[in-house]
Every structure is written in structure tokens, then in C-alpha cells.
Amino acid sequence: MARALNPEFVRNVRAQLRPGKMLTAAIICGVLSLAAGAGLAFTGWMDAAANPWGLTLLSVALGAQVYVLLLGGGIACLHAIQREKESNTFDFQRVTRLTPRELALGKLFGAPALSYFVALCLLPAAIVGAVTGGAAPAFVVAAYVILLLGAICYHAFALMVSMLVERTAATAAVLVFIVLVFFPWATTRWFLGLSEISPLFATELSSMTSWANVPWVGGVTDMLLGRPVHHAPVLIVLYLAFTAWFLLAVVRNIKRDPAVYELYSPAQALGLALFVNLILIGFFRWSSTDPLNAQQIVLGFNATLFMLLGLALIRNRDRLRRVWQAGSREPRWITVTHPAPYIVVGLLAMGLVAVAVQQAVQNPDPPWGAGVAIFKVVFLAAWLARDILFLQWMNLRRGHRRLTLGVLYLVVGYVGASVLFGALGLYRTPLGAALATAVVPASILNLWLSLSPAWTLALVVQVAVVGVFVRLQRRAVAELTMTAGA
Amino acid sequence: MDIAGTPSRSRPAMIRLEHLTKIYDLPPDGGGTGQVIAAEGVNLDIPSGEIFGLVGPNGAGKTTTLKMLCGLLVPTAGRVTVNGVDVERHPEDAQRHIGYLADFFSLYDDLKVWEYLDYFARAYKIELRAISARVDYAIGVMGLEAKRGAFISGLSRGMKQRLGIARTILHDPPVLVLDEPAAGLDPNARVDFKQLIRNLHREGKTVFITSHLLADLEELCTSVGIMEKGRLVRAGPLEQIVREATGTRTIRVRLASPEFALISWMGAQPGVVGVQPDASGARFRYAGSDTDLAVLVRALVTAGAQVYAVEEVTETLEQAFSRLSRGEVM
Numbered sequence: 001m002a003r004a005l006n007p008e009f010v011r012n013v014r015a016q017l018r019p020g021k022m023l024t025a026a027i028i029c030g031v032l033s034l035a036a037g038a039g040l041a042f043t044g045w046m047d048a049a050a051n052p053w054g055l056t057l058l059s060v061a062l063g064a065q066v067y068v069l070l071l072g073g074g075i076a077c078l079h080a081i082q083r084e085k086e087s088n089t090f091d092f093q094r095v096t097r098l099t100p101r102e103l104a105l106g107k108l109f110g111a112p113a114l115s116y117f118v119a120l121c122l123l124p125a126a127i128v129g130a131v132t133g134g135a136a137p138a139f140v141v142a143a144y145v146i147l148l149l150g151a152i153c154y155h156a157f158a159l160m161v162s163m164l165v166e167r168t169a170a171t172a173a174v175l176v177f178i179v180l181v182f183f184p185w186a187t188t189r190w191f192l193g194l195s196e197i198s199p200l201f202a203t204e205l206s207s208m209t210s211w212a213n214v215p216w217v218g219g220v221t222d223m224l225l226g227r228p229v230h231h232a233p234v235l236i237v238l239y240l241a242f243t244a245w246f247l248l249a250v251v252r253n254i255k256r257d258p259a260v261y262e263l264y265s266p267a268q269a270l271g272l273a274l275f276v277n278l279i280l281i282g283f284f285r286w287s288s289t290d291p292l293n294a295q296q297i298v299l300g301f302n303a304t305l306f307m308l309l310g311l312a313l314i315r316n317r318d319r320l321r322r323v324w325q326a327g328s329r330e331p332r333w334i335t336v337t338h339p340a341p342y343i344v345v346g347l348l349a350m351g352l353v354a355v356a357v358q359q360a361v362q363n364p365d366p367p368w369g370a371g372v373a374i375f376k377v378v379f380l381a382a383w384l385a386r387d388i389l390f391l392q393w394m395n396l397r398r399g400h401r402r403l404t405l406g407v408l409y410l411v412v413g414y415v416g417a418s419v420l421f422g423a424l425g426l427y428r429t430p431l432g433a434a435l436a437t438a439v440v441p442a443s444i445l446n447l448w449l450s451l452s453p454a455w456t457l458a459l460v461v462q463v464a465v466v467g468v469f470v471r472l473q474r475r476a477v478a479e480l481t482m483t484a485g486a
Numbered sequence: 487m488d489i490a491g492t493p494s495r496s497r498p499a500m501i502r503l504e505h506l507t508k509i510y511d512l513p514p515d516g517g518g519t520g521q522v523i524a525a526e527g528v529n530l531d532i533p534s535g536e537i538f539g540l541v542g543p544n545g546a547g548k549t550t551t552l553k554m555l556c557g558l559l560v561p562t563a564g565r566v567t568v569n570g571v572d573v574e575r576h577p578e579d580a581q582r583h584i585g586y587l588a589d590f591f592s593l594y595d596d597l598k599v600w601e602y603l604d605y606f607a608r609a610y611k612i613e614l615r616a617i618s619a620r621v622d623y624a625i626g627v628m629g630l631e632a633k634r635g636a637f638i639s640g641l642s643r644g645m646k647q648r649l650g651i652a653r654t655i656l657h658d659p660p661v662l663v664l665d666e667p668a669a670g671l672d673p674n675a676r677v678d679f680k681q682l683i684r685n686l687h688r689e690g691k692t693v694f695i696t697s698h699l700l701a702d703l704e705e706l707c708t709s710v711g712i713m714e715k716g717r718l719v720r721a722g723p724l725e726q727i728v729r730e731a732t733g734t735r736t737i738r739v740r741l742a743s744p745e746f747a748l749i750s751w752m753g754a755q756p757g758v759v760g761v762q763p764d765a766s767g768a769r770f771r772y773a774g775s776d777t778d779l780a781v782l783v784r785a786l787v788t789a790g791a792q793v794y795a796v797e798e799v800t801e802t803l804e805q806a807f808s809r810l811s812r813g814e815v816m
Contacts, residue, residue: 014605015596087592094655095556095586096609099576255577257560317511321562332703398511398521 008106031120054133073112077158150199193223351377389469506564542713608659
């Protein structure tokens, strides 16, 4: 049967699961399980009523499995492609007949092979705990489904990062990944009716005895469009969906020349934005959030989301040359404005939907400036177009890490301008705030009731700057295509 | 360039490079146009069964061309087909026909030799029943039988190079693309390697090879191409390239008695240039045809020279390359 398995998976298993290594891992897990089991049993024996030691052992074993799979397996996936590129073995995989899907899946399940084995070694302790603690089998099974799907989702994300990062960024990527494992969506609880998305929820779930929804307390029950739903199926759907999105990016690119990586096509990127918005709008706590605050969060989140998608769509010089040389049917106006049209259309659509939903669900008391809300969406779209065109233009200039430099310029520019405008007291008057928004548009999110001509002027300034960057990009494209064609 | 210059070579192209171009960007302070043209409009047809050697100085664009041929780099412009399959459009299909060895490469140190080959046999989708036989064949051909069960981490540099080559031939591809394959091999292994390439050639494989060891290439190749600054300046059968590089033939004449004033006599003949004294005679470059040369030799004998040998001195590939790269030949 092993012969029919994915070759990349088999290679990883062979390399990681040598008998000696497996024996060592099994002995360590056995000793730790025994120690934990004995310790908990002893304290349970001392105070049986206060300490159901079996369930505690189950919870401890499950928690250990979560950390082993998420951290150990995640870091293995973070190295799965980046290390191969570094050691010049990746090109040999790229020239084999493995399809991108086979290669991606082989790495997804093969790279964390040792972590899966260690988690398996901890399983007996969990079973003993479940049996002695009288855990409900359905909940234990559900907990393991969440653990497994959650681990796969985190691994898919790590694999995607591994494909993208260079050697110097690998350590930073590991740190970011650890933060994601420990604090997933930590800051969203206060505005989303969605409990923790970490697979650590499995430890909580394993000791439950009823599927009945309980009032939302940030634990078991989520609020989807105002209705309570159990967190377990929500998590399963989220894990499956995000795994698919991450894997899509990996499969699209894993066998490509890294110089022409493109995480998603524009249509796929818009699809991802739509999906994330469905989650945001669906789980948003409309009933308990102040309308202005709700609008700030939803539109601010969309601006961030589309900025990230814009970054993913930005082309480098190689890609643009190839688009040009391959006789692409892409209209010229798209070439010189890419990727702004996708970002603008996406943000306008999602922003207007969010405003419409807010009006329907919250129906804010007067004075509700629906026109102002639409203006905000348009303004945000112009802002994003401005910044994304700046970054695209930067990335078409010669030199190393132009995109990183462009992002740095933006950050420094925004911080510097904000400090300066604050010191000048611009934000204290409506006129000053409107004028400041021409440079630092984030404060547009505070607008609620009415518009003054100064805001319109600020919008005109945004559009004018967009025009400047389109001209710059047109010039860069002309220069690039001229030299490529020479 | 079509290297199938003669009727006997007019076979269908196994490898076809069409207007292949690759442009890399330089940092802004790199001067000039700010970009390096690693390959510029390379056109090449290599017929089936050819051993084609690509030579050129460092940075000439050889490795870039090889990587585009294998589908590892996307060309800025142009197209590559291998055995009629477009490498960019149908990479998995094209890669079935290609065995690729990079110049600097690593292996999986945590695998054993047979496991490494088994992995690639599966990755190349060799029929499951045939995998162990192919692994045994590759191990046997490269003389790795004694290391079959050894971990790769314990192999010497030369052994690792052999294993790399074994991987290249594992799936029996009709095209082998080898970037500096003899680097790191000891003299015995190089002899074995050359014999392996000859055997593969006899089996009908097409080999595309780069090397700085021009003497090795001269022994092996049936045709060569010379790259300079991204351009393929010459390509064709080996003897033709050498001939083109010199422009003239070098002829050596030996006399039985030294009394004859050979140097001055030769210097006065039309078509003769660069006359130099040589052991018991002279060597000169001659632009005439074989018939002209026969007339010249008859005139020399008639003039009283006791000629006992006339021979054409063949230039080596190294000399030809040197002339071409110095711009002596346009």
C-alpha cells in the first residue's frame, strides 16, 4: 500500500520516522503520560469530588497534542519549502512529474510527520483519561476532529508562508506563527460573536456532555446573523475553508518560478475577500456595538483586508515583462493601473454591502448619514487605490526589496504626518481634520453625520494623487516593455 | 541556430529553443541599462541523439538557458519545446522527457541511497512494478552498489555527484540536461562518467551538457554551442565550429633535409599566412581548398623540397573557444 502513497509524504516519513527516533519519542511520551496520569490520579484520589482526574488527564493530553501539532508541525511546515530552496533540493522536486497538488499535499502531511507520531504517542493517555473520566465519546471524537482539522489549517498556512519567505525572513515567520498559535483572533472577541479559533477549544469540548447552545459567553456558542450556533461546527467549517484558501495559494505557485509567484488570481482574491466578509458580517455583534463603532470596524477591516489582497496581487518586473511578452490579452489600461481596479471594485462592493447590512440590521437612530457612509466607502477606495498604486510603482522600479521599502515609506510617512498634524492641532477643527485626511485618510472613519466641502476637496486630492501614480506606472511599464522588447 | 547542418543530422529537433530571452534587473547603482540580458534571442535546434555541449565564460548565460530549458525559470520571452512538448505550458508532461542535474546541488542527507532514488522514481511516476529494477539499474550504472543502504550524509563529494547523476537517468528520459556534471569527480569517476554518457548516446539519448572542462566536452560532444554575454554566438557540429573559429586550416610540412629555405618559400605563396618554423619543417595557416593545398604541395616538391609529411593540425575546442571569446573571429 505504501507504494501508492504520495512520494513526498513517503520521503518525509522515511526521513523523520526512523525506528530509533520513533522509539525515543514513544518512550518520552510514555514516561510523561505515566507521570501526568499518576500525579493526577493521586490528587484525584485525595479529593475525588473536586478533581475528576480522568477528565483532567484527557484535557492535559489533548492540550499537549494541540501544542505538539501546532508548534512542532507548524514549524516543520514553515521550513518545508524555504529550507529546500536554501539547500538547492527544491528545483529537483520542481522538475519531477509530481503535480503541484501532489507536492503540496505531500509536504502538508509529510513535513509534520514526527509531530503526528508524537501526538499519536500521547493518545493512550487521552483514552485512559476519557474512559476513567467518563467523557462522552461523541465529544471526544469531535474534539479530535477539531484538533486534526485545526492542525491541518495551521500547517497549510505555515506552508504558504514557507513558500513565500526568504531565508532572512524565516525566523520572523516562525515568531509570527507562534504568536498566531497562542493568540488567534485574540482581539476580535469584543466585536465578533465568535469564540476562540484555536484548536485548544478541543480541550474544552472533550469534557462536555451536551450539544445544547448556551447563552453567548465567549465559549461554546457563537452568534451567526443573530442566531446561536454551536462553536464546534463553526470551527470545522472555518478550518476547512481556510485550509482550502491556503492550499489554493500553495498549489497555484509551488512549482512556478518564484520570480512570477502570484498568490491568487484577481478573481480568487475577490472571492477570498467576499468569504472573509461573510464571516465578518455574519458573526458581527451588531446588537451590542455602537453604530459608529460598528461602521469603523467593518470598513476599517475591509480596508485592511483589501490592502493585504492588493499586496498579494502586486506584480514585479519579471511578471510584467512576461505579461507583456506573452502577448497577454489584458487591456492596456488594466496593465497601467493594476491592481487598483480589483481593489477599488472589491472595496466599493463590500463596503456598500456592509453599509446596507448596517442599515438593515442596526437601523441606526437619526441622525444616520447614509450618504456620509457611502462617501466614506468611496473615500476608502480612493485611498487604497492611491497607496496600492504607489506600492505597485515602487515594485516596478529597479533594485532590491522595493516593495518592502515602499511599505516602510508609507508607514514612516503616516506616522510622521500624524504626529505633525496632531502637534499642529489639525484634528481639533472639522476643517483641519478634513484637510489632514487628504494625507492621512484613516480619520475618515470617524466621520458620521455630515459632509463639508473640505471632505470633498480631500477626496479630490486622493483622486488626483491616484492619477499621478497611474502616470508614473504607465511610464514604468513603457520603459520596461520597451527594454524587454528591444 | 540549427545544428543539424548536414543531411545526416537532419533529424527532428528533440530540443528547440525559440527566441529565448531572459532579463534580470540590476540594482539602480549597477549602471548601464540597469538590467542584465542573461539570454538574448537564443535560437537552437538540437536533433535527437546529439550530445550538445554549451560552453562559455562564467556569466555567459549557460545555467540560465539550462534552467529555462527545464522549466525552472520562466523566460522573459521565447519558447522551449522538448520532444515537441512546450515546457512552460505543459511542464509535468515535458519533465517526463528531461533528466536534470544542477551545477551546485544538495541531496537529502537524512535518506539512504536507495530511498533517495526510490523517492525520485515515484516522483517521476515510474510504474510501481518497475521502480526497484530502475533503482537497481541506476545504482549499478553509477557504481553505487556498496553504498546502497548507506545514508547520503556519509557519502563523499564524488559519490554524491554519482548519486545525482543516477537520479538524472532514473526515469530513462530521452533528454539529459547536465550542468557541470563532472565537477567534483575524481579522474577515474570522470572516465566512468564519460563512458556512461557515450553509452547513453548509443541508446539514443539526447544530452545537453555544460562544462568548463573543454577537453572532456571535445571528447564527448557531437555538437557544441558557444555563449557569450547571453548570445549564442556559434552552434553546430564540433568540427565545423573549430573550423569556423580558426577561419583557416593549420598545415604542418616536414622535410627530410633542412637545406631548403622553406620559411621564405612558403611566405611567398598566395593564401599562406603565419608561417612559423616547426620541428624539421614549418607550420602555417592556409585558406585554400584541399585541391589548392595539393597544388601547393606539388609546387613545393617541384621546387626541390624533400617533403616527407604534410598534415593538417586540428585545433582543440579550447583553442577555438579562446579565439571566439577573444573576438578574433566574427
